[in-house]
Amino acid sequence: QKPKVSANDFEDLLSNQGFSAKSDKKGPKTIAEMRKQEMSKDMDPLKLKILEWIEGKERNIRALISTLHTVLWEGENKWKPVSMADLVTPEQVKKYYRKAVLVVHPDKATGQPYEQYAKMIFMELSDAWSEFENQGSKSLF
Known part of the structure; x- marks a missing residue:
């Protein structure tokens, strides 16, 4: 028979070390989540949205185009x-x-409220296109 352990049986040991026996359900779970939470505090929400869009797809024109609909205004x-x-x-x-x-394209968005946002998207796509061309514009298969 196993002994019964309540959630705060080790609180006295853990709290001295700066830890808590209770799991924090609200806080970030991974380093990436912590970084994202920290960045979102003082970053322009549109820039944050762009960063989330390109995350893991940097300079990959196919991945960026296939997810473009998720980032448009x-x-x-x-x-x-x-x-x-x-x-x-x-x-x-x-x-x-x-x-x-x-x-x-920034020329299409001139004077619009989303002008800067469109420009950021355009820059990411252009960068990925240049990379695609530099790699020899290869087919997927």
Whole structure:
């Protein structure tokens, strides 16, 4: 028979070391969550949204295009979501990259409330496109 242990049996030992026996359900669970929470305190929410969008997809044109719909501003209805299956060949990537640029190009957003936001998206896409071309515009298969 196992002894019964209550949640705060070790509180006296743990609290002396700066820990708590009670698990904190509200706090961040991973270092990435902690970093995101820290950044969100003093960062522009739009910039944070862009960073979340590019996280893990840095300079990957296919991944950025296939998730572009998740980061566009409210009321943007020209862009239709694209799947990875539509981005297999270099020609397909080029076609959808150009369509994306038509939506987010800074010249198209001049004077709009989302002008700076569109510019940030455009810069990420341009950077990824340059990388794609520098890598030789390879097909997925």
